[in-house]
Amino acid sequence: MASSSSATTASGSGQPEAAFSNFMTEVKAIEKRDSSLTPKQQIERLIRPGSTYFNLNPYEVLQVETSMEVGDIKKKFRRLSILVHPDKNMDDRDRAQKAFDALSTAMKILEDETSRKSVLDTIEEARQKTEFLLGEKRKQLKREGKPTAIEEDDPLKYKETLHKTTVKLFADYAIRRKEIEEKEARIKKREREEEIKEEDKSKKQKEWQKDWEDGRDKRVHNWRDFTDHNTAKKKKKNRMTFKPPKPKLEQR
Numbered sequence: 001m002a003s004s005s006s007a008t009t010a011s012g013s014g015q016p017e018a019a020f021s022n023f024m025t026e027v028k029a030i031e032k033r034d035s036s037l038t039p040k041q042q043i044e045r046l047i048r049p050g051s052t053y054f055n056l057n058p059y060e061v062l063q064v065e066t067s068m069e070v071g072d073i074k075k076k077f078r079r080l081s082i083l084v085h086p087d088k089n090m091d092d093r094d095r096a097q098k099a100f101d102a103l104s105t106a107m108k109i110l111e112d113e114t115s116r117k118s119v120l121d122t123i124e125e126a127r128q129k130t131e132f133l134l135g136e137k138r139k140q141l142k143r144e145g146k147p148t149a150i151e152e153d154d155p156l157k158y159k160e161t162l163h164k165t166t167v168k169l170f171a172d173y174a175i176r177r178k179e180i181e182e183k184e185a186r187i188k189k190r191e192r193e194e195e196i197k198e199e200d201k202s203k204k205q206k207e208w209q210k211d212w213e214d215g216r217d218k219r220v221h222n223w224r225d226f227t228d229h230n231t232a233k234k235k236k237k238n239r240m241t242f243k244p245p246k247p248k249l250e251q252r
Helices: 002-012 017-034 041-045 058-062 070-084 090-111 113-143 153-212 216-239
Strands: none
Touching: 041 090, 058 070, 058 090, 058 113, 070 090, 070 216, 090 113, 113 153, 153 216
16 A cells, blocks of 8 residues: 555656656657667658648658758658659559658758758747646546546556647648748739739720820821911901892992
8 A cells, every 4th residue: 555655646746757758668668669660650640631731740750769960851851752752652652752752852851951940949838738728637536535546647548648639739730831821922912903903003094195296296286287287268258258249229
């Protein structure tokens, strides 16, 4: 009983050192196992259902630790890319190409210092969020007078919970970025449509002005012809219609 109580107390205080040590051992065992996946299994891993969100974390895509140097990550990338390269998987070329593209995208993200830092910040945020939620879970059990041991004290369960939190956080940020990009795209589209309207209006005004300028000489010439013709017509009419008055006979 004393041993059980001691274990409960250790669990209630957070992740005990022994559990954490076991957790790290299990994680390394999982990574070692996953790193030896066959080409077919690697392709399946990289394009599995939900890969759109799973592959947002480049460290998960490349199966490397966040503490690994970029140079070592490149070595891992080369090994994995050879396994899934389309030329090495002629019987599954299309799926292999998608898997290869996922690896290439992940490597480009980690090669860039700015994007790599953003990824690391997200992973750390997910870890802190997980710890906070687990802490709240223990506090709730304590308030209810229950043992504070939780299922996440098990290394595998903790890893699973952390993984879910990390995937969700990456997905939330990706969705948010997409919404912002779509909003900006709509704004730019409206602005461009307004610009096109203004350009079209300006173009029509310039064309009208040019046509007006080009037709000026013709209009002046036609007006002069019209004026001269009317003047001549009036003179002719005046000459033809003028009759001297009849003399009146003198009456006596």
